[in-house]
Amino acid sequence: MEIINPGNEDYHMHSINFSDGLNTIDEIVNYAGKIGLSKIGITDHNQAYLDKRGFVRRTYRNIINRWENVYNNVKVQFGIEADILNSKGDICMDIQGVTADLIILSTHPSRPYKDNPNKITLAYLNAIERFHDKITFLGHPCSVYYEDYIDIEAVTELCNKYDIPMEVNGANISTNRTNLNNLNKMLKIVDRIYVNSDSHTLYELKTARAEAFQYLTENGFIKTHSFKS
Numbered sequence: 001m002e003i004i005n006p007g008n009e010d011y012h013m014h015s016i017n018f019s020d021g022l023n024t025i026d027e028i029v030n031y032a033g034k035i036g037l038s039k040i041g042i043t044d045h046n047q048a049y050l051d052k053r054g055f056v057r058r059t060y061r062n063i064i065n066r067w068e069n070v071y072n073n074v075k076v077q078f079g080i081e082a083d084i085l086n087s088k089g090d091i092c093m094d095i096q097g098v099t100a101d102l103i104i105l106s107t108h109p110s111r112p113y114k115d116n117p118n119k120i121t122l123a124y125l126n127a128i129e130r131f132h133d134k135i136t137f138l139g140h141p142c143s144v145y146y147e148d149y150i151d152i153e154a155v156t157e158l159c160n161k162y163d164i165p166m167e168v169n170g171a172n173i174s175t176n177r178t179n180l181n182n183l184n185k186m187l188k189i190v191d192r193i194y195v196n197s198d199s200h201t202l203y204e205l206k207t208a209r210a211e212a213f214q215y216l217t218e219n220g221f222i223k224t225h226s227f228k229s
């Protein structure tokens, strides 16, 4: 198993500008520099998710093309956390009609996934077959949301086939939203993983990846981890 970002890089976090984080893009970037991150992906939720949850548009998406980091040397990439919409594997991967190069493929409970939960594995497999060339990695595939329905081994094997990494999600581990049985099954067979915070707060940006690495170490999936690549 290869960890793609063993060092100070974090590719899953949310801002208040575009979705449900508590902090602005500028606050996140400023703080990321203070805690020694070298590269971050700010990956707000897609438009279907925002619509379903009634988020009010705060910031025009196109304006991020003009954003520059004036605080530090942290490299910043703007991505999107996409959602699978149904068992055909349709996905929403835009915000205000604007897509991104960094696409996380996720599902969230009943919103905006509308289909029968029994079909969640089919939904993943179809989405991966159709969009594998666009998907950067799978976000929190071992979350509790569909824990009783997902065949995590089938999803992992298809990701391995297409060289799509899967995520070990720090915030989901630290807030008990991970099915550890599924996580362990995935970690036994997955080829490549990202270890990300999925932070919605600065506290999670600081602590959540460390909790994920601690889990991997304590359960024998990696040797001691020192945050150096």
Ligand SMILES: [Zn+2]
Pocket: 014, 019, 020, 021, 045, 200
């Ligand atoms: Zn969120």
Ligand SMILES: [Zn+2]
Pocket: 081, 106, 108, 139, 140
């Ligand atoms: Zn998510």
